[in-house]
Amino acid sequence: MKLHELTIRKAQELLRNKEISSQELTKAVLDRIAQVEEKVGAYITIASDSAMKEAMLADKEISKGNIAELTGIPVAVKDLICTKGIRTTCASKILDNFIPPYDATVITRLKTAGAVITGKLNMDEFAMGSSTENSGIKLTRNPWDLTRIPGGSSGGSAAAVAADMCIGSLGSDTGGSIRQPASHCGVVGMKPTYGRVSRFGLVAFASSLDQIGPVTKDVTDCAILAKVISGYDPSDSTSVPRDVPDYPSFLTKGIDGLRIGVPKEYDTAKGLDPEVLAAVTNARKVLENLGAQCVDVSLPNTEYAVPAYYVIAPSEASSNLARFDGVKYGFRDKDSNNLMEMYKNTRSKGFGPEVKRRIIIGTYCLSAGYYDAYYKKASQVRTLITEDFRKAFEICDVILSPVAPTPAFEIGEKADDPLTMYLSDIFTLSANLAGIPGISVPCGFSSGGLPIGLQLLGKHFGEEVLLKTAYNFEQATEFHKKKPEI
Amino acid sequence: MEITKDDIIHVADLARLDMDEESIRTFTVQIGDILKYIEILNNLNTEGVPPTSHAIVLTNAFRDDEIKQHIERDILLENAPEKENGSFMVPKVVG
Numbered sequence: 132m133k134l135h136e137l138t139i140r141k142a143q144e145l146l147r148n149k150e151i152s153s154q155e156l157t158k159a160v161l162d163r164i165a166q167v168e169e170k171v172g173a174y175i176t177i178a179s180d181s182a183m184k185e186a187m188l189a190d191k192e193i194s195k196g197n198i199a200e201l202t203g204i205p206v207a208v209k210d211l212i213c214t215k216g217i218r219t220t221c222a223s224k225i226l227d228n229f230i231p232p233y234d235a236t237v238i239t240r241l242k243t244a245g246a247v248i249t250g251k252l253n254m255d256e257f258a259m260g261s262s263t264e265n266s267g268i269k270l271t272r273n274p275w276d277l278t279r280i281p282g283g284s285s286g287g288s289a290a291a292v293a294a295d296m297c298i299g300s301l302g303s304d305t306g307g308s309i310r311q312p313a314s315h316c317g318v319v320g321m322k323p324t325y326g327r328v329s330r331f332g333l334v335a336f337a338s339s340l341d342q343i344g345p346v347t348k349d350v351t352d353c354a355i356l357a358k359v360i361s362g363y364d365p366s367d368s369t370s371v372p373r374d375v376p377d378y379p380s381f382l383t384k385g386i387d388g389l390r391i392g393v394p395k396e397y398d399t400a401k402g403l404d405p406e407v408l409a410a411v412t413n414a415r416k417v418l419e420n421l422g423a424q425c426v427d428v429s430l431p432n433t434e435y436a437v438p439a440y441y442v443i444a445p446s447e448a449s450s451n452l453a454r455f456d457g458v459k460y461g462f463r464d465k466d467s468n469n470l471m472e473m474y475k476n477t478r479s480k481g482f483g484p485e486v487k488r489r490i491i492i493g494t495y496c497l498s499a500g501y502y503d504a505y506y507k508k509a510s511q512v513r514t515l516i517t518e519d520f521r522k523a524f525e526i527c528d529v530i531l532s533p534v535a536p537t538p539a540f541e542i543g544e545k546a547d548d549p550l551t552m553y554l555s556d557i558f559t560l561s562a563n564l565a566g567i568p569g570i571s572v573p574c575g576f577s578s579g580g581l582p583i584g585l586q587l588l589g590k591h592f593g594e595e596v597l598l599k600t601a602y603n604f605e606q607a608t609e610f611h612k613k614k615p616e617i
Numbered sequence: 618m619e620i621t622k623d624d625i626i627h628v629a630d631l632a633r634l635d636m637d638e639e640s641i642r643t644f645t646v647q648i649g650d651i652l653k654y655i656e657i658l659n660n661l662n663t664e665g666v667p668p669t670s671h672a673i674v675l676t677n678a679f680r681d682d683e684i685k686q687h688i689e690r691d692i693l694l695e696n697a698p699e700k701e702n703g704s705f706m707v708p709k710v711v712g
Contacts, residue, residue, distance in 0.1 A: 228696075229696055230695070230696065232688050232692045232693060232695065232696070233688060324673070325671070325672045325673050326673045326675070339670060339671050339672070365678075365680060368675070368678035369671065369673070369675060369678075370678075371673055371675065432661070434657070435657070435658060435661055437654075438654060438655040438656075438657055438658050439658060441651065441654075441655060442655055442658075449632060453632075453633075456633070457698060458697075458698070458705050458707055459696065459697060459705060460696035460697065460698075461696070461698070462698070463698035463699070465698075467708055468708060468709070469708050469709050469710070470707050470708050470709065470710045471633075472708070473707065473708045474633040475633050475634065475635045476635065478632075478633050478634055479634050479635040479636070482634070484640075487629075487634055487636075487640075487644075488644060488647065488648065490632045490634065491625065491628050491629055491632060491634070491644060491648060492648055492651060492652070494628045494631050494632040495620070495624070495628045495648070495652075498628065498631065505655065507668055508658050508659070508663060509655075509658060510668030510669055510670060511663035511666040511667070511668050511669075512658055512661060512663060513668070513669040514666050514667055514668060514669040515661070515663070515666060517669060517672060549647055549651065550647070550650050550651055550654060553651070564669075564672070565672055566671075566672020566673050567672075591672075591673065
């Protein structure tokens with residue numbers, strides 16, 4: 132048995148029965164990282180020393196019989212979630228020396244549940260991108276094919292889970308940044324409902340769209356991790372005071388009679404790869420065989436989601452990223468003679484090209500004379516898109532679609548063409564605009580052996596329905612059992 | 618509405634970004650394409666549609682007005698690029 136290959140569920144059991152110790156498990160994961168990191172490049176910071184110390188403490192707790200959901204289990208975290216005492220870079224040069232003086236609420240929750248933090252994972256700089264190629268720190272490769280991108284922006288989170296370099300991880304999703312890399316790396320990833328998981332300590336990209344979520348080896352682990360990180364937090368004014376269901380207990384409920392909506396606009400989406408369409412169509416049949424009932428639904432404003440998103444997200448980003456000015460933390464250009472020069476030199480040297488592009492788009496959309504034409508217009512379209520989902524969910528419980536139009540593309544393939552890269556988010560970003568939850572679960576492989584993901588979208592606070600549906604699908608198929616050879 | 622080189626320079630200045638000639642040229646083309654694409658939003662009639670700024674509507678998240686212990690000044694200043702006497706230091710602002 133290779134310990135680094137364990138799921139959260141299996142590790143819980145072995146730790147509880149004292150068949151393994153957390154120190155053995157953590158050591159196995161750290162050894163695995165040492166073995167494959169050079170090829171995969173998932174980690175920005177490996178927290179070996181603190182992880183082994185946490186594992187030792189976990190073993191003490193276990194010997195006393197104090198076992199919480201994640202006691203002794205190695206989890207890694209996307210590098211835009213603040214970890215007290217562990218460098219948090221957002222994969223940006225502007226923060227490459229930033230050591231947070233506090234933990235994000237999700238980190239406090241992980242620690243309270245007993246998790247061991249193995250380190251911080253690579254991403255597109257400030258979560259802006261769909262391939263992790265925009266990282267200002269390093270390149271992450273897809274464990275299934277090292278010449279391809281892992282997806283993004285949580286590329287490190289998905290690659291690390293796929294390559295068994297952690298037992299589970301956290302990512303963040305602003306327009307598909309958990310679901311799309313999960314799909315490309317053949318793992319499970321969920322974006323919870325907006326307000327379900329606290330954003331306190333998550334470095335903001337687009338505050339009204341960002342949400343932290345789990346990336347895991349299977350759906351059971353996704354339910355376990357989602358339960359740990361969810362819940363009301365008074366430190367986040369957009370956190371919703373609402374009880375968190377016991378997600379794992381919903382998994383084994385059947386899906387007989389479940390109504391699955393299939394949006395007619397999605398099958399004809401431009402650039403949809405026939406192999407992806409075939410895998411998703413097959414998934415639909417599997418779900419029907421399990422007793423679900425497919426119904427046609429319409430999301431008529433689908434084609435407006437991408438343009439609305441690329442006004443709203445950059446606008447919010449341009450405002451959020453104003454705080455990186457070289458004064459309070461992070462990089463400062465030391466050769467400037469006055470304050471204005473210092474601001475400009477610091478930001479120009481500290482941010483990478485995609486971040487600058489989005490700051491400029493956002494600043495333009497919010498600037499005098501253009502606000503109504505862009506930001507207000509996009510916010511109105513957002514209302515229409517949300518309405519589309521509300522109407523669709525009157526006749527269905529879950530919406531089924533692809534996650535990404537194609538399997539993982541080659542490194543460098545779209546790097547010079549930001550608009551084409553933006554268009555690949557077509558299936559995922561509507562969920563962020565509407566604030567609804569979405570999950571990606573493995574549903575096939577391309578002829579080239581690359582993983583394909585199935586997306587299920589649910590009603591606000593309907594995570595348990597998504598998890599139950601995804602679990603039933605997973606148990607009826609074998610896709611999640613295959614592992615990449617690195 | 619075509620975006621020009623001067624627009625990019627102006628907006629970059631508002632955002633406190635300096636750019637070389639080549640970046641300005643590339644950005645003018647790329648951002649021009651993106652904004653042109655965004656214009657398809659105008660095909661949609663949104664008259665009378667209220668804008669959405671947050672998907673989940675919450676109003677007034679109040680907390681009690683209590684004094685709480687926060688992170689100490691010196692700890693917060695540990696990340697400062699330059700500091701002196703418990704303050705952030707910045708280059709000359711006026712004159």
